[in-house]
Amino acid sequence: MMMGKKNEILDLSFDFALEIIKLVKHLKVNKEFVMSDQLLRSGTSVGANITEAQAAQSPKDFIAKMSIASKEARESNYWLRLLDKSDYLNNYPNKLVLFNMSQSIVKLLTSIIKTSREKNK
Template sequence: MNKPYDLEERTFLFAKECRFYVQKLHKTTSNIEDSKQLVRSSGSIGANYIEANEKLGDKDLVFRLKIARKEAKESIYWIRLLHELNPEHKETSESLLYEVEELRKILSAIITRINSNI
């Protein structure tokens, strides 16, 4: 699948796919609680990226991008946990892990580039 170049759209699609994923999971206590955390962190990646684009300066931009990257790392944690406990959805969780790792790398590259220009 071709990924959109627009990072706002790409983060939106990732958050949407996370929501589709958690809808498929069995409604156990741990799945429900872990899914809530994933829904929150996956949506926060894009929300913080959008805020970064409305920057008040380079330092604010880097700060918001670092929060988005932190939320990507947190999403990795929750997906890994759900992945281990729901092997019947392995293909979906692996796809989500791949995408969120790509988003994390993109955000890290942007942060590095901006920091080298400040």
């Protein structure tokens, strides 16, 4: 078990990836494969990039990794919106949870990137 300081963005992005995996399983049962594959890639990539950023070689590298994570989070939000408007999420119970998580991740990453850039001027 990991000890130490809690990292909100790491925890949130990991939980988001788990929710994305659950949704993709649901979508595949309903025979939706193309958008769900895209969502699986972008949704799980968010946390992977945030995790990579924790071992960044420099502040510039940290900002770059977090920026990639932000782009992936925004892409995930796009796929979620598209799936929703295409009526694939009508009966999905955690739809609002996913949208809220996605928006929270983007806001947190935007703040982290902005703060990091200001510190490293």
